[in-house]
Amino acid sequence: MSQTKTILILGGSYGGVATAHYLLKHVIPSLPQKETYKIVLVSTSSHFFCRPTSPRALTSEDAFPKDKLFVPLTKAFSQYDSGCIQLVTGTALRLDHINRTVSVCISADSAEQKIDYHALIIATGATATSPLFGLFGGHTKTEEAWVEVRKQLPDTKTIVIAGGGPTGVETAGELGQYLNGRGGLFGGSSSINKTAITIVTRSSQILPDLPLPLAQKAEAQLAKLGVSVIKNRKIIGVTPPDAGAIAKDDSDLMHITDSVEITLDNEKSIKADLYIPATGVSPNTAFIDKVLLDGEGYVNVDSTLRVKNGAGPRVYAIGHVSSSQPRAIHAIMNQTPVLCENLKLDLLAGEGQNGSGYRELAPETKKSQLVVIGGGGVGVAFGWKIPGFPVWLIKGRDYWLGMTPGMWNGKQFEKAG
Structure with missing residues (x-):
C-alpha cells in the first residue's frame, strides 16, 4: 500500500472548514493517487461558531437558536467517509517547518502529539481580547x-x-x-x-x-x-x-x-x-517561527496564498491569520478556490505531473463593510454607499446566521471555483 499523504489543516473556523470541504469535493477526487491522501483538521474547538452574531447573541439567550450558533464539526463533515478526514480537537504548539511536523496538544488528555504533513494549511485565525467575540479554546x-x-x-x-x-x-x-x-x-x-x-x-x-x-x-x-x-x-x-x-x-x-x-x-x-x-484581534501565530511572519505577526503569504520565507513546499495560509487583505469572511470565500486550486497543482507535481496556471488572488480595491446599528446601520459594498434599511435587511436580521450553514456544510463549494 502507498504511504498516506497527510494534508494538515490547522483551524476549525471559516478558513479551515472551507478549505477542507473544497479539497474533499474537488481536489482530492481529481488526483491520480487520490486514495493516498487524508485530511487531518486540528481545531481548538469541537464546534464551528458563527462569530458575526456575537454583538446580538451576548444580549439575550433568545437572540438566536443555540444549535445554529455552534455546530459540531462532526456534523459539518458527516457527509464524507471517515477515512477521508480526521478531526482532532487540540491546539497547535509548535510548527517545525524544516522537518514538516506540527506538535499538537490534544484537548481530551493533554497529551502532545506530533503530526507529519505532506501539505499544510494554516487557518488558525485571530483572537479577540474578549471571549464575548470569539472562541478561547x-x-x-x-x-x-x-x-x-x-x-x-x-x-x-x-x-x-x-x-x-x-x-x-x-x-x-x-x-x-x-x-x-x-x-x-x-x-x-x-x-x-x-x-x-x-x-x-x-x-x-x-x-x-x-x-x-x-x-x-x-x-x-x-x-x-x-x-x-x-x-x-x-x-x-x-x-x-x-x-x-x-x-x-x-x-x-x-x-x-x-x-x-x-x-x-x-x-x-x-x-x-x-x-x-472590542479593540481588535491578535493573530494566532505563537506556534510559528517568526521568520514566517510579517511585522504585525501575521503569516506572510504571497498572492498565491503560499507562505513565504522558506516555509517549504505545499504550505499555505488563509483567512484572518494571514497577511492577505482584507481580513473578512467574504474574503475567505474568495481565497478558498485560489488556495485549493494552487495546492492541487502542487499535489499533482508531487505525483510527477507538471502543473501550470497557478492562480493569484486579485486585490480587493473597493471596500465592503456593513455595520448594523439597532434597526438600521451604515455601510459600503464594493465602494457603493448602502442605506440603513438595506444594511439591516442584508445583515441586521440575523448577522449572517442564515448564510452560515452553506459554509460549514460545504454547500458554498458544491461547484469548483
Whole structure:
C-alpha cells in the first residue's frame, strides 16, 4: 500500500472548514493517487461558531437558536467517509517547518502529539481580547461569558466599550436597543435611557475604514440608543486589569466586576458597571517561527496564498491569520478556490505531473463593510454607499446566521471555483 499523504489543516473556523470541504469535493477526487491522501483538521474547538452574531447573541439567550450558533464539526463533515478526514480537537504548539511536523496538544488528555504533513494549511485565525467575540479554546467558554454578561445587564447603569470599529459599534447598538429602546433607523431618541453606554476610541471617528459622513451618521444613530462616543482618547489603564477578558485565576471565565475604572490618556477616569474591550484581534501565530511572519505577526503569504520565507513546499495560509487583505469572511470565500486550486497543482507535481496556471488572488480595491446599528446601520459594498434599511435587511436580521450553514456544510463549494 502507498504511504498516506497527510494534508494538515490547522483551524476549525471559516478558513479551515472551507478549505477542507473544497479539497474533499474537488481536489482530492481529481488526483491520480487520490486514495493516498487524508485530511487531518486540528481545531481548538469541537464546534464551528458563527462569530458575526456575537454583538446580538451576548444580549439575550433568545437572540438566536443555540444549535445554529455552534455546530459540531462532526456534523459539518458527516457527509464524507471517515477515512477521508480526521478531526482532532487540540491546539497547535509548535510548527517545525524544516522537518514538516506540527506538535499538537490534544484537548481530551493533554497529551502532545506530533503530526507529519505532506501539505499544510494554516487557518488558525485571530483572537479577540474578549471571549464575548470569539472562541478561547472550547465554545463553552464563549457561552459562559455571554451568560455572565446577561446576568449583569438588568442591573447595569453604565457600560464602557473600548474600540470604535465594527464590533464595538455593533455591540453598543445592540446593547442600546436591548436596554434603552428601539432607536436606530425607525425609532426616535429614547426619552429615558436606562443605561448609559459609552464608546471610547483612539481614532478621530468611529468606523475609521468608512468615509467620515457615514461615521457621523452612525454616531447619530447610536445617540438615539443612548450611546455616546469619546474620540481621540486612548485607554491607558483598567482596574481591575483583567476586566472584560479571560480571568487569570482558576475560574478561567470572563472577569465581570461590579466596579470598573477606566483611565484615559488625558488623566480622566470613567467608572462603569460593565467594561467590554472590542479593540481588535491578535493573530494566532505563537506556534510559528517568526521568520514566517510579517511585522504585525501575521503569516506572510504571497498572492498565491503560499507562505513565504522558506516555509517549504505545499504550505499555505488563509483567512484572518494571514497577511492577505482584507481580513473578512467574504474574503475567505474568495481565497478558498485560489488556495485549493494552487495546492492541487502542487499535489499533482508531487505525483510527477507538471502543473501550470497557478492562480493569484486579485486585490480587493473597493471596500465592503456593513455595520448594523439597532434597526438600521451604515455601510459600503464594493465602494457603493448602502442605506440603513438595506444594511439591516442584508445583515441586521440575523448577522449572517442564515448564510452560515452553506459554509460549514460545504454547500458554498458544491461547484469548483
